Amino acid sequence: MADRVIKVGLLGLGTVGSSLVRLLEANAQEVWRRTGVLPLVTTALVRDPAKPRNLGSWRGTLTTDPEEVLSSDVDVVVEAMGGVEPATQYLLRALERGKHVLTANKELVAGSGPKLLAAAERPRRMFLFEASVAGGVPVIGPLTTSLAANRVSLVEGILNGTTNFILDAMREGASFESALAEARRRGYAEADPTEDIKGFDAARKLAILASLAFDRPVPVAWVKTRGIEEVTPEDHQNAARLGAVIKLLARASSEGGRLELSVVPTLIAADHPLAAVRGADNAVRVKADQVGEVVFSGPGAGGPATASALAGDLVAVARGAGALQIPAWKVPTIHESPAPAFDYRGRYYLRLRIEPDRLREEGLVLARSWRRQAGFGAVVGPVGERELRRALRRLGHAYTYFPLREDD
Ligand code: NAP
Ligand code: HSE
Numbered sequence: 001m002a003d004r005v006i007k008v009g010l011l012g013l014g015t016v017g018s019s020l021v022r023l024l025e026a027n028a029q030e031v032w033r034r035t036g037v038l039p040l041v042t043t044a045l046v047r048d049p050a051k052p053r054n055l056g057s058w059r060g061t062l063t064t065d066p067e068e069v070l071s072s073d074v075d076v077v078v079e080a081m082g083g084v085e086p087a088t089q090y091l092l093r094a095l096e097r098g099k100h101v102l103t104a105n106k107e108l109v110a111g112s113g114p115k116l117l118a119a120a121e122r123p124r125r126m127f128l129f130e131a132s133v134a135g136g137v138p139v140i141g142p143l144t145t146s147l148a149a150n151r152v153s154l155v156e157g158i159l160n161g162t163t164n165f166i167l168d169a170m171r172e173g174a175s176f177e178s179a180l181a182e183a184r185r186r187g188y189a190e191a192d193p194t195e196d197i198k199g200f201d202a203a204r205k206l207a208i209l210a211s212l213a214f215d216r217p218v219p220v221a222w223v224k225t226r227g228i229e230e231v232t233p234e235d236h237q238n239a240a241r242l243g244a245v246i247k248l249l250a251r252a253s254s255e256g257g258r259l260e261l262s263v264v265p266t267l268i269a270a271d272h273p274l275a276a277v278r279g280a281d282n283a284v285r286v287k288a289d290q291v292g293e294v295v296f297s298g299p300g301a302g303g304p305a306t307a308s309a310l311a312g313d314l315v316a317v318a319r320g321a322g323a324l325q326i327p328a329w330k331v332p333t334i335h336e337s338p339a340p341a342f343d344y345r346g347r348y349y350l351r352l353r354i355e356p357d358r359l360r361e362e363g364l365v366l367a368r369s370w371r372r373q374a375g376f377g378a379v380v381g382p383v384g385e386r387e388l389r390r391a392l393r394r395l396g397h398a399y400t401y402f403p404l405r406e407d408d
Contacts, residue, residue: 003036003037004036004037004038005037005038005039005040006037006038006039006040006075006076006314006317006318007040007042007072007073007074007075007076008024008039008040008041008042008074008075008076008077008078008314009041009042009043009044009045009069009070009072009074009076009077009078009099010041010043010044010045010069010077010078010080011044011045011066011069011077011078011079011080011081011087011090011091012044012045012046012079012080012081012082013044013045013046013053013055013062013080014080014081015187015302015303015306016080016104016131016303016306016307016310017044017078017080017081018053018054018055018303019302019303019304019306019307020041020078020080020307020310020311021041021044021055021056021058021060022054022055022056022058022304022307023304023307023308023311024039024040024041024311024314025056025057025058026056027311028040031311031314031315031318034315035315035318035319036318037318039311039314039318041058041060042060042061042072042074043060043061043062043063043068043069043072043074044060044061044062044063044069045063045064045065045066045068045069045081046062046063046064047064048064049062049063049064066086066090066093069090069094070090070093070094070097070099071097074099075099075100075317076099076100076101076102076314076317077090077091077094077099077100077101077102078101078102078103078310078314079091079101079102079103079104079105079108080103080104080105080306080310081105082105082107082190082191083105083107083108084107084108084111084112087103087105087108087112088108088111088112088115088116091103091108091112091116091119091127092115092116092119095116095119095120095123095125095127096119096123098123098125099125100125100126100127100128100317101116101120101125101126101127101128102126102127102128102129102131102310102313102314102317103127103128103129103131103132104129104131104132104306104309104310105129105132106129106132106133106201106204106205106208107195107201107204108132109129109132109204109208110204110205110207110208110220111220113129113208113326113329114217114326114329114330117324117326117329118329118330120323121323124323125323126313126316126317126321126323126324127323127324128313128316128317128324129208129313130309130310130312130313131306131307131309131310131313132205132208133159133205133208133209133284134157134159134205134282134283134284134296134298134300135161135280135282135298135299135300135301135302135305135306135309136298136299136300136304136305136306136308136309137282137283137284137296137297137298137299137300137305137309138296138309138312139209139284139296140208140209140212141312142294142296143209143212143213143286144212144324144325144326147286147288147291147294149290150288150289150290150291151288151289151290152213152214152254152286152287152288152289153253153254153255153287153288153289154251154252154253154254154285154286154287155206155209155210155213155250155251155252155253155284155285155286156249156250156251156252156253156274156284156285156287157206157209157249157250157274157282157283157284157285158247158248158249158250158274158277158281158282158283158300159201159202159205159206159209159248159250159263159282159284159300160196160199160201160202160205160248160250160282160300160301161183161188161279161280161281161282161299161300161301161302162180162183162188162189162190162193162196162197162201162280162301163196163197163199163202163227163228163248164247164248164277164278164279164280164281164282164300165179165182165183165186165188165279165280165301166179166180166183166197166228167228167231167236167245167246167247167248167265168278168279169182170231170233170236171236171240171245171246173233176229180193180197183196183280186280186302187301187302187303188280188301188302189301197227197228197229198225198227198229199225199226199227199228199248199263199264200220200225200227202225202248202250202263203220203223203225203250203263204220205250206223206250206251206252206261206263207219207220207222207223207261209252209284210252210259210261211326211328211329212326212328213252213254213286214252214254214259214328215327215328216259216328216331217328217329217331218252218259218261222259222261223261223262223263224261224262224263224264224342225262225263225264226263226264226265227248227265228248228265230265230400231246231265231402232351232400234351234372234374234375234377235349235351235400235402237372238349238351238370238372238377239267239349241370241377242267242349242368242379242404243269243270244267244268244269244270244275244349244404245267245268245270245275246265246266246267246402247265247266247268247274247275247277248263248264248265248266249262249263249264249265249266249268249274249405250262250263251263260342260344261342262342262344264402264403265402266402266403266404266405267349267402267403267404267405268405268407269406269407272405272407273285273295273407277297280299280300280301280302281297281298281299281300282297282298282299282300282301283295283296283297283298283300284296284297343384343385343386344384344385344403345381345382345383345384345385346381346382346383346403346404346405346406347367347379347380347381347382347383347403347404347405347406348379348380348381348383348385348388348401348402348403348404349377349378349379349401349402349403349404350376350377350378350379350380350392350399350400350401351375351376351377351399351400351401352375352376352377352378352397352398352399353375353376353397353398353399354376354395354397355376356369356376356377356378357369358395359378359380359391359395362391362392362394362395363391364380364381364383364388364391365380365381365382365383366378366379366380367379367380367381379404381404385403388401
């Protein structure tokens with residue numbers, strides 16, 4: 001018998017929420033063996049109670065009234081509904097009423113994280129969000145505990161499962177549309193998948209990681225963001241010719257206090273540590289002064305992986321682990337300071353409609369070029385992005401470019 005039952009209320013019972021219900025039905029005994037506490041999901045908020053759901057033998061209550069979760073006797077509220085509002089208001093109310101709060105929602109953490117952390121402080125409740133970044137891959141925990149005595153210089157990763165899945169599938173010959181449809185069917189994509197495709201989801205996750213790694217407020221607007229919608233099958237073929245693969249690479253680096261933050265489709269060498277990240281997997285690579293380099297990788301999206309991270313946070317609550325301390329989030333002007341200028345200087349891959357030799361006329365250093373049926377491919381640089389754009393605009397023809405990064 002459990003020493004104690006911990007009652008859980010869910011806000012949202014879709015891909016993530018229903019996976020958490022199933023995980024706790026299957027593994028409640030594991031949690032009990034390790035904590036002496038038995039988790040029990042009693043209530044869940046949904047929009048449409050009539051919707052068919054795969055909930056195994058779960059017999060809790062469905063409701064459309066948030067108060068039936070927030071004012072109930074639950075000890076923990078788990079938010080898996082998405083969006084910043086009304087989720088923020090619901091979680092603030094939950095904290096006021098003495099509940100611990102867990103979330104998988106990166107938009108909420110990136111937007112309202114500091115407010116929620118502050119609201120959790122006085123009632124000494126926990127606000128935890130491991131599941132909001134990289135799905136089932138533990139990364140917020142390690143950054144805020146095991147690595148916390150290091151000076152971090154780089155956080156680099158694949159932070160969006162949907163786009164990694166699509167890029168992989170396209171490289172193997174699938175169309176963008178069919179790959180996106182499959183990612184949605186598997187529950188990887190956001191309710192509005194343009195959040196994934198345009199890089200916004202990865203940018204939010206990067207802002208969260210950067211603020212923890214560099215111990216300072218990092219507004220999402222500081223992340224230079226480009227999506228994968230411009231990447232064509234031809235680009236994948238060109239990348240292969242260069243011994244590279246195209247990834248939606250998220251990077252946050254700090255040199256002398258200067259932050260550079262980007263989420264941009266990037267050509268990386270096939271032997272780069274992140275090149276082997278396949279399908280909906282994510283990976284986060286951290287470089288730090290004492291530990292050196294560490295890489296965390298695994299399933300980055302999907303119900304079961306995300307539920308695993310939420311359940312891990314639930315275990316932390318059951319154990320009465322210390323609340324997360326993030327002093328940087330107490331800075332009140334978090335969204336007011338201007339974005340640092342970021343102009344990556346390096347080599348770039350180009351897809352062009354003009355003879356690559358003409359690039360030299362514009363002062364670009366042409367490292368490599370080749371003809372293809374539909375046009376040309378080329379590698380130029382080292383050059384700054386602003387200078388590259390100016391030169392390409394002067395040429396006045398359609399072009400697409402992505403950085404081609406060496407491992408650093
Ligand atoms: P989902 O399948 O669309 O589920 C959302 C759930 O919330 C549904 O049960 C929906 O009710 C409910 N809901 C939404 N708005 C509501 C409202 N205003 N009032 C009441 N109920 C509401 O989404 P999901 O994929 O589980 O994602 C949930 C959150 O987890 C998002 O923040 C997402 O970014 C994050 N996340 C997702 C994944 C993933 O792989 N899917 C991974 C990590 C993090 P109905 O069922 O009645 O429509
Ligand atoms: N839509 C997100 C992704 C879910 O594809 O990575 C995990 O946060």
